[in-house]
Amino acid sequence: MLNDLDVIVKQFPNTAAWNTVRLYAIGDVHVGSESFDERAIRKKISIIKDDPYGLVSLCGDLGDFGLKSSVTNPLRATLQPREQIQFIYELFEPIKDKIVSAVPGNHEDRLVREIGTNSPLYDLCVRWGCPDVFRENAAILKLLFGTLRGNEQQNCFIIVTTHGSSRTRHRKFTGSFDGVDAFISGHTHEPSYNPMGRISVDAIHAKAKWNPCKSIVVDAHLAPGGYGLKKEYEVPPPPELQYLELTTKRDTDKNRTTRKVMDYHSITI
Numbered sequence: 001m002l003n004d005l006d007v008i009v010k011q012f013p014n015t016a017a018w019n020t021v022r023l024y025a026i027g028d029v030h031v032g033s034e035s036f037d038e039r040a041i042r043k044k045i046s047i048i049k050d051d052p053y054g055l056v057s058l059c060g061d062l063g064d065f066g067l068k069s070s071v072t073n074p075l076r077a078t079l080q081p082r083e084q085i086q087f088i089y090e091l092f093e094p095i096k097d098k099i100v101s102a103v104p105g106n107h108e109d110r111l112v113r114e115i116g117t118n119s120p121l122y123d124l125c126v127r128w129g130c131p132d133v134f135r136e137n138a139a140i141l142k143l144l145f146g147t148l149r150g151n152e153q154q155n156c157f158i159i160v161t162t163h164g165s166s167r168t169r170h171r172k173f174t175g176s177f178d179g180v181d182a183f184i185s186g187h188t189h190e191p192s193y194n195p196m197g198r199i200s201v202d203a204i205h206a207k208a209k210w211n212p213c214k215s216i217v218v219d220a221h222l223a224p225g226g227y228g229l230k231k232e233y234e235v236p237p238p239p240e241l242q243y244l245e246l247t248t249k250r251d252t253d254k255n256r257t258t259r260k261v262m263d264y265h266s267i268t269i
Contacts, residue, residue, distance in 0.1 A: 019146035027059035027186035060105025191219035
């Protein structure tokens with residue numbers, strides 16, 4: 001299990017066909033919950049599976065893993081923890097080769113804290129054959145793909161994935177990183193897309209550059225019901241598949257990279 005600050009580097013073909021990739025954000029699946037929306041996650045996985053240039057970032061809470069100390073009632077779970085783990089393994093197995101980062105959520109952390117096991121998400125990554133993409137707290141991902149100038153240069157994006165926290169804390173957290181193109185998180189069950197601006201200063205050349213930065217908070221795969229209604233939680237919107245379309249534009253006259261382009265999209269499920 002690698003350190004959180006060890007950057008995950010994923011390189012894809014240096015060809016024009018790979019000049020644009022789609023990075024899908026998935027989290028808060030909650031397999032085993034009585035409100036689990038199985039139809040939504042299966043539809044999402046089907047779309048990703050059929051996308052030859054699709055990649056996946058997982059931001060935790062794939063299973064519900066309810067305990068006696070949890071808000072949720074574990075006695076009403078539709079699957080026991082070991083059954084949840086097997087269900088998740090089979091669910092994501094068709095797109096295992098597309099997973100480029102994986103961070104556990106507080107629901108996976110329950111088992112680590114209460115039982116002292118490995119994170120179930122780490123064990124799943126081992127079974128999927130991608131333990132290198134797992135990070136315990138935050139994943140810093142460097143994506144290299146496509147071609148900008150023959151074999152000399154590829155598109156490059158830096159993505160940070162966490163499970164997430166409150167809106168205020170997350171906003172402060174994103175301001176702690178320099179040189180990041182996008183953030184992916186979840187936890188709040190309140191999906192959102194937040195475009196941000198950053199100014200980077202080049203001290204050597206005495207120049208300042210205005211750069212884009214994006215933040216995605218994923219939706220939860222839970223239908224209205226259960227303790228969410230009892231505790232008057234805000235009813236979530238219908239599920240969507242959120243993704244960033246990543247590419248880089250070049251100024252062919254000046255033969256230099258001009259800007260990174262991150263178009264946000266969502267597909268209603």
